[in-house]
Amino acid sequence: MLAAFSTETSDAVRKTLEFVRHHRLAKGDRLPSERDLSERFGVTRGSVREALAVLDAMRITERKPKSGIYLRNALEDSGLDALVLQADLGLPFDAQVTRDVTEARILCEEQAFRLACQRRTDADLAKLHQLLDTYAALVANGSNLADEDVAFHLAVVAASQNRVLVRTLTPLMLMSTGWRRRYFASAEIRQRSLIDHRAFVAAIAARDEATATMLVHRHVQTAAEDVRALAEQGAADRTD
Amino acid sequence: MLAAFSTETSDAVRKTLEFVRHHRLAKGDRLPSERDLSERFGVTRGSVREALAVLDAMRITERKPKSGIYLRNALEDSGLDALVLQADLGLPFDAQVTRDVTEARILCEEQAFRLACQRRTDADLAKLHQLLDTYAALVANGSNLADEDVAFHLAVVAASQNRVLVRTLTPLMLMSTGWRRRYFASAEIRQRSLIDHRAFVAAIAARDEATATMLVHRHVQTAAEDVRALAEQGAADRTD
DNA sequence: CCTACCAATCTGGTAGGACCAGTTAAGCGA
DNA sequence: TCGCTTAACTGGTCCTACCAGATTGGTAGG
Structure with a gap:
């Protein structure tokens, strides 16, 4: 991959x-x-x-x-x-980088979501709804939707009409592909993620900047904490 | 280079x-x-x-x-x-990318400056003052301070204690090295830049987030407009 | 002992050829 | 027209070779 x-x-x-x-x-x-x-x-x-x-x-x-x-x-x-490269090569990140990536993602996505509320076109909205349908279908049949999650977030950022923001967020998400894959192994998390994503689209449709930024902040923050818990647990039962 | x-x-x-x-x-x-x-x-x-x-x-x-x-x-x-690569290779950017980069830089630096106000250490402040002295010296003897400008902005972002933000801003600044070089050819602009930078440090020293973010927003915005004017003028007298 | 110079050595940059093992598409036969 | 065999093609890897500037070590001269 x-x-x-x-x-x-x-x-x-x-x-x-x-x-x-x-x-x-x-x-x-x-x-x-x-x-x-x-x-x-x-x-x-x-x-x-x-x-x-x-x-x-x-x-x-x-x-x-x-x-x-x-x-x-x-x-x-x-x-x-270079961080994506490092991740692709299987080189480890220290905790500092992991924290910083989360914070940067939150800052970046907050701004992008805010702009998306202001500038999203109907076509953007249609695209988001379509991605949401795909997402829901994959949640239903239990697929691992790591890639679709990335695609969805990037689509929201794309609705900000700023392609450089997309280029910025892309590596921030890609460098944690490995964790995202493990993260979405949980059915509960998949379900929760779908709910969050639905809320994103609703807020962006209503051009509700405050809600949108709040939601994405919480979404990324929570996911990061879950992943951290996963990492600690993973470090505990390293049987492989 | x-x-x-x-x-x-x-x-x-x-x-x-x-x-x-x-x-x-x-x-x-x-x-x-x-x-x-x-x-x-x-x-x-x-x-x-x-x-x-x-x-x-x-x-x-x-x-x-x-x-x-x-x-x-x-x-x-x-x-x-990839954008930095493109710039290094001398490939042209379209106006869209140029606008997007400016906007992304503003968003990124605003957040970074805000965090810098919150988290900057005395060591960070000392470093900034040192860079400011270097900057002033170079302004005095008319050097082209394109590189020092980048270094200064990165140092401020580094004061946010988030290295990923530094990694994010780095390409955003490097991809416009060519323009920055032409930009700083003007003595008036060099002088104005020094004044802005001094104000940055003062705001960060006072932990004044509102002022710091406002200043950097205006600073980058103004610079981008000046560069755009330069570009149009450059397009006009293409004698080379 | 120090300095200045010189030659052997090392370096990245470029060139060209060769073989391997899957992929692919053309062409043949049914 | 369809299906299969086969030959051409492709990326991955390896090897050797030469160039010319940079580096370095040693030597001769002060």
């Missing part, structure tokens, strides 16, 4: 990030050469170069021709998409 | 994006094979693969082994970092 690139490249990216972490490299520090890394990781130099191209694009590393590979930013200071 | 990767890879990324645009490819459409692309673009297959690794990481394309390369999202629906 995730990790778009090949296993070797994916490995190289992950191992490079782990290398940076393990050696506690700081901004400006130099990484081993491509040839060196390819030996360490047991992959071709080509794969290492693909990985470095990705890390460069994420503004994590910088390749200086004829010189070396340097850390451009601390891992904490790269972009949002 | 930008476009971290090599010229060939950079070319391949740009040309691939242009190809998608020119042929009006939609989500799910298939791109030519790597070998085909490398011929079209006049670069090695390795460079094409580096480019595709980047586009994959940005969730723009998806490479299915033994099958082909498919468009994963419309260009409009990728992440924020």
Whole structure:
């Protein structure tokens, strides 16, 4: 479902990030050469170069021709998409990042929902109702609606008529795909989520900004707390 | 300063994006094979693969082994970092994106400034004062303070104690580096910017949320309008 | 002992070829 | 027209090679 690139490249990216972490490299520090890394990781130099191209694009590393590979930013200071990448690679987040993502999501969605109330078109509303129907159908037959949940939230944000907000929220949601999947394993939660989503659409239809922002705030906050509970429970019975 | 990767890879990324645009490819459409692309673009297959690794990481394309390369999202629906990439490659933004970025920046910074008022530590304040001194010095000797402006805004957001907000604002600012550079060519604007920044710090020091959010809203809004005026003027006297 | 210079070495950037194993579509036969 | 075999195609991986600027270590000169 995730990790778009090949296993070797994916490995190289992950191992490079782990290398940076393990050696506690700081901004400006130099990484081993491509040839060196390819030996360490047991992959071709080509794969290492693909990985470095990705890390460069994420503004994590910088390749200086004829010189070396340097850390451009601390891992904490790269972009949002780097977090998605990290999640896709199966690298863990610390609690700080998890909290910050939740807060950022709330702030972002509150504003987006507010704008959606102001600017949503009838077409937006129709789209939301359609997604709601799909959602209800999936809840009925017990499907895991992790993807549909993302699609729904993004559709609401899209109703704000600001595509950059959509681009902002996308990584904020994608980086927690793994948790969302486990979260929606519960039938009770699926049911509760449907109710919340219905309320969203009602508020946006009525252009009721106060209710809409309040609802989404509570929705995301509650979900985050549930996920945290899931995580602690998961940490308890780690039998796998 | 930008476009971290090599010229060939950079070319391949740009040309691939242009190809998608020119042929009006939609989500799910298939791109030519790597070998085909490398011929079209006049670069090695390795460079094409580096480019595709980047586009994959940005969730723009998806490479299915033994099958082909498919468009994963419309260009409009990728992440924020894809916009930075686009800017780095010199690809143009349409007016819609420019407006949306401004609005998103305002929303993001308003919230971040608000939190910064609540949570800023004395260390944060000291850091801001230090950046302010640097800023003043650069204004005095007429330097182009595009980078320092970014650093300052990010430092304020960092005072919100939410690193994800920093990650969010970073691409929003980086994607307009080109314009910011031209913007700060004016001595009057540099002076005005310094005054605004001083006011920011004062408001944050006093934990005055209302003032801080109002100031940053006006600051970003005004800057965006100035840049737009610059753009129109620039479009008028295109002698280069 | 320090400095200045020079050559061997290392680095990223680019090129081209090769093989593998699934995918896909063309073409053949029924 | 339909169904199946097969050959071409595709991404994934590996290998070797060369270029030219950056780096570095050692050496000669002060």
